[in-house]
Amino acid sequence: xxxxxxxxxxxxxxxxxxxxxxxxxxxxxxxxxxxxxxxxxxxxxxxxxxxxxxxxxxxxxxxxxxxxxxxxxxxxxxxxxxxxxxxxxxxxxxxxxxxxxxxxxxxxxxxxxxxxxxxxxxxxxxxxxxxxxxxxxxxxxxxxxxxxxxxxxxxxxxxxxxxxxxxxxxxxxxxxxxxxxxxxxxxxxxxxxxxxxxxxxxxxxxxxxxxxxxxxxxxxxxxxxxxxxxxxxxxxxxxxxxxxxxxxxxxxxxxxxxxxxxxxxxxxxxxxxxxxxxxxxxxxxxxxxxxxxxxxxxxxxxxxxx
Amino acid sequence: xxxxxxxxxxxxxxxxxxxxxxxxxxxxxxxxxxxxxxxxxxxxxxxxxxxxxxxxxxxxxxxxxxxxxxxxxxxxxxxxxxxxxxxxxxxxxxxxxxxxxxxxxxxxxxxxxxxxxxxxxxxxxxxxxxxxxxxxxxxxxxxxxxxxxxxxxxxxxxxxxxxxxxxxxxxxxxxxxxxxxxxxxxxxxxxxxxxxxxxxxxxxxxxxxxxxxxxxxxxxxxxxxxxxxxxxxxxxxxxxxxxxxxxxxxxxxxxxxxxxxxxxxxxxxxxxxxxxxxxxxxxxxxxxxxxxxxxxxxxxxxxxxxxxxxxxxxxxxxxxxxxxxxxxxxxxxxxxxxxxxxxxxxxxxxxxxxxxxxxxxxxxxxxxxxxxxxxxxxxxxxxxxxxxxxxxxxxxxxxxxxxxxxxxxxxxxxxxxxxxxxxxxxxxxxxxxxxxxxxxxxxxxxxxxxxxxxxxxxxxxxxxxxxxxxxxxxxxxxxxxxxxxxxxxxxxxxxxxxxxxxxxxxxxxxxxxxxxxxxxxxxx
Numbered sequence: 162x163x164x165x166x167x168x169x170x171x172x173x174x175x176x177x178x179x180x181x182x183x184x185x186x187x188x189x190x191x192x193x194x195x196x197x198x199x200x201x202x203x204x205x206x207x208x209x210x211x212x213x214x215x216x217x218x219x220x221x222x223x224x225x226x227x228x229x230x231x232x233x234x235x236x237x238x239x240x241x242x243x244x245x246x247x248x249x250x251x252x253x254x255x256x257x258x259x260x261x262x263x264x265x266x267x268x269x270x271x272x273x274x275x276x277x278x279x280x281x282x283x284x285x286x287x288x289x290x291x292x293x294x295x296x297x298x299x300x301x302x303x304x305x306x307x308x309x310x311x312x313x314x315x316x317x318x319x320x321x322x323x324x325x326x327x328x329x330x331x332x333x334x335x336x337x338x339x340x341x342x343x344x345x346x347x348x349x350x351x352x353x354x355x356x357x358x359x360x361x362x363x364x365x366x367x368x369x370x371x372x373x374x375x376x377x378x379x380x381x382x383x384x385x386x387x388x389x390x391x392x393x394x395x396x397x398x399x400x401x402x403x404x405x406x407x408x409x410x411x412x413x414x415x416x417x418x419x420x421x422x423x424x425x426x427x428x429x430x431x432x433x434x435x436x437x438x439x440x441x442x443x444x445x446x447x448x449x450x451x452x453x454x455x456x457x458x459x460x461x462x463x464x465x466x467x
Numbered sequence: 468x469x470x471x472x473x474x475x476x477x478x479x480x481x482x483x484x485x486x487x488x489x490x491x492x493x494x495x496x497x498x499x500x501x502x503x504x505x506x507x508x509x510x511x512x513x514x515x516x517x518x519x520x521x522x523x524x525x526x527x528x529x530x531x532x533x534x535x536x537x538x539x540x541x542x543x544x545x546x547x548x549x550x551x552x553x554x555x556x557x558x559x560x561x562x563x564x565x566x567x568x569x570x571x572x573x574x575x576x577x578x579x580x581x582x583x584x585x586x587x588x589x590x591x592x593x594x595x596x597x598x599x600x601x602x603x604x605x606x607x608x609x610x611x612x613x614x615x616x617x618x619x620x621x622x623x624x625x626x627x628x629x630x631x632x633x634x635x636x637x638x639x640x641x642x643x644x645x646x647x648x649x650x651x652x653x654x655x656x657x658x659x660x661x662x663x664x665x666x667x668x669x670x671x672x673x674x675x676x677x678x679x680x681x682x683x684x685x686x687x688x689x690x691x692x693x694x695x696x697x698x699x700x701x702x703x704x705x706x707x708x709x710x711x712x713x714x715x716x717x718x719x720x721x722x723x724x725x726x727x728x729x730x731x732x733x734x735x736x737x738x739x740x741x742x743x744x745x746x747x748x749x750x751x752x753x754x755x756x757x758x759x760x761x762x763x764x765x766x767x768x769x770x771x772x773x774x775x776x777x778x779x780x781x782x783x784x785x786x787x788x789x790x791x792x793x794x795x796x797x798x799x800x801x802x803x804x805x806x807x808x809x810x811x812x813x814x815x816x817x818x819x820x821x822x823x824x825x826x827x828x829x830x831x832x833x834x835x836x837x838x839x840x841x842x843x844x845x846x847x848x849x850x851x852x853x854x855x856x857x858x859x860x861x862x863x864x865x866x867x868x869x870x871x872x873x874x875x876x877x878x879x880x881x882x883x884x885x886x887x888x889x890x891x892x893x894x895x896x897x898x899x900x901x902x903x904x905x906x907x908x909x910x911x912x913x914x915x916x917x918x919x920x921x922x923x924x925x926x927x928x929x930x931x932x933x934x935x936x937x938x939x940x941x942x943x944x945x946x947x948x949x950x951x952x953x954x955x956x957x958x959x960x961x962x963x964x965x966x967x968x969x970x971x972x973x974x975x976x977x978x979x980x981x982x983x984x985x986x987x988x989x990x991x
Contacts, residue, residue, distance in 0.1 A: 193874030197881065199615060201540040202890065203905035206914055208618035215613050244683060245533045254683055313719045325719045326711060328685070415711040417685045425530075430874050 195430040239433035248433035263403040265338035274346040278353020300347025309340040309413035326415035356388035397453035405442035521990040522705035528731040530710040536653035552653020552672030562805040574933030603657040647898035675986035702989035732965040733846035734792040753964040764917035772829035779822035780862040808942030835865035836886035
């Protein structure tokens with residue numbers, strides 16, 4: 162186990178270095194000059210050149226990368242071009258809103274998606290199944306921005322139960338998290354249903370039933386435990402995806418999360434912010450995948466690492 | 468109705484709201500009445516505020532990312548910071564320059580200015596405003612070339628105190644546009660020197676509002692400065708700026724009553740808002756002109772006859788009517804009305820027959836022209852470009868539209884990879900010097916349109932005189948060359964600036980420069 166852990170940690174570190182090189186090079190290769198984006202249109206070329214120099218973009222690529230690595234090792238991700246403040250601070254300020262939205266969405270995915278899937282499988286071809294799957298199809302097919310705007314118009318503008326945008330308390334969280342969770346919840350519901358259906362037909366479930374176990378025990382202790390592994394993988398991936406930001410939901414609800422930050426940063430060629438966010442999200446992905454892999458062993462005794 | 472009610476301790480709605488708000492604060496609960504709702508104003512009055520009451524929430528499209536007046540050219544940051552800082556000179560909606568922290572100013576010689584400062588003004592921390600503040604602010608923006616605004620102030624020479632309430636500023640060349648640039652530069656307390664980083668996290672100015680706090684790039688909270696030098700201002704206790712780039716979200720917030728004012732409405736949104744109760748759209752002719760550049764160093768575009776043919780093939784009035792829905796005016800010169808240099812040279816005619824004749828004379832060989840757009844930057848730009856494409860097909864010119872992400876499009880422009888480039892120019896700071904100086908001089912245009920005409924360049928230099936009469940004359944001369952003789956650019960129309968406003972706002976003025984200014988606005 163410990164050898165496995167060490168190997169995985171080394172892989173993770175390598176992945177992160179690879180990501181940092183890739184991000185660094187791609188940003189500097191694509192067309193678009195940060196200084197020209199920062200200055201007003203029609204600013205003289207001398208001003209563009211001076212700002213370019215001030216931003217350190219005149220140095221050779223390798224030198225820029227070495228400077229970057231050296232500062233990152235000190236915890237300094239550079240100065241955001243656009244925000245005129247440390248990139249790490251700019252990104253850090255977006256973390257609480259991102260975490261809130263991710264947590265709320267994951268809760269919805271787990272506590273709405275999984276139960277719907279179980280119910281649809283156990284009560285197959287009943288009204289529960291049809292209702293659950295109708296919900297799932299809708300959730301997967303309604304475009305995110307449309308759903309968001311419709312929810313705002315209904316709950317914010319027409320009946321005025323909830324605020325239309327912003328980040329000031331739990332009431333502000335409801336519409337964005339529902340919008341964000343709609344697709345993955347539907348996906349998880351369908352995945353749970355199909356996994357459960359497969360397992361419910363197997364011999365060990367029949368054995369469990371025939372030895373007189375209660376229905377709930379069969380479903381939750383025996384069937385679900387075997388059906389949940391792929392669902393867990395998807396939820397794990399979703400955590401990674403959600404933590405790296407939800408661009409559309411954040412735009413529609415003016416939610417101060419990571420997603421909109423990075424898209425704006427890419428448009429404005431704010432290299433330090435893009436680098437910080439991407440390295441951070443890569444680290445999150447690596448970590449979450451790692452934890453999910455470990456969880457498999459906890460949930461399924463057949464899986465052992467070594 | 469004279470029915471007697473049983474006696475009990477009475478609690479008015481106001482008292483109830485105040486007490487519940489206090490209790491809620493103590494318990495850390497969200498308030499019963501959402502701030503911004505009509506009840507909040509009442510609660511504030513009950514809590515003991517004076518004549519000033521209520522709060523205004525403005526949602527603007529562009530994010531203000533910095534609180535340093537010297538370090539941005541953002542219109543929304545200018546709006547926000549105008550509430551915290553006062554500039555030396557203010558500019559009215561009809562582009563007149565009026566005193567703010569400078570009571571008067573004059574050009575003593577063509578290269579030196581004298582500013583007489585307002586007395587009795589204090590910063591939010593109680594320290595006095597005087598010439599030290601002006602010297603520090605101007606020297607800082609000139610010397611610290613890291614600041615975004617620094618390049619504009621490179622022409623400043625010696626900046627000297629002339630007593631506690633007067634400052635003289637020498638310039639390396641005549642700088643007639645200096646007063647207009649100063650309208651965008653808030654005056655800083657000299658105490659900020661050496662600790663700018665922390666100062667701009669919690670800035671202190673002399674403005675009508677004090678800075679309370681901000682979520683970077685999301686919102687800024689301001690509260691009234693009770694000691695503001697202008698009596699009767701501000702009219703409300705609090706102002707909140709929210710930065711909401713998504714148009715539908717801004718509009719929804721306005722309709723839901725969460726926002727009192729939103730900016731940058733496209734023309735077709737006006738109709739939608741008209742159907743909403745409690746909301747209205749207000750607009751004013753903006754100081755922005757659309758401009759479609761020709762790449763003057765490129766073969767087909769060098770051809771003056773071809774440019775004139777293209778110009779004659781475009782029906783500006785149809786574009787204004789059908790695409791801008793009347794929220795624009797066909798341009799009559801490159802400078803919008805109200806600014807120095809504005810002159811009515813007449814709307815460019817639409818004459819497809821004459822265009823075809825000129826096209827023949829020009830020897831155009833049917834080579835398609837690339838019309839580059841900066842994706843989603845201007846309202847209706849793609850539809851308008853498509854209309855232009857179809858109009859020009861009508862006279863026999865092939866146009867290929869390239870709708871490209873902003874930074875890449877700008878890079879293409881810098882590299883000269885375009886035939887026509889869709890752009891716009893807001894004539895900030897209410898003066899055309901910057902525009903002509905950058906777009907129609909060889910140094911400036913090298914990475915833009917490649918325009919080069921020494922005669923025009925000389926007129927640009929001459930127009931930097933501090934004398935408004937000379938400036939007007941020189942600009943008229945150079946605009947005649949651009950508008951009538953050369954047509955290096957097509958200036959199709961001036962756009963209107965459109966805002967959505969709750970009808971509870973009083974005295975809100977739709978600004979042509981897109982600033983959202985709230986110190987004279989009250990809320991009922």
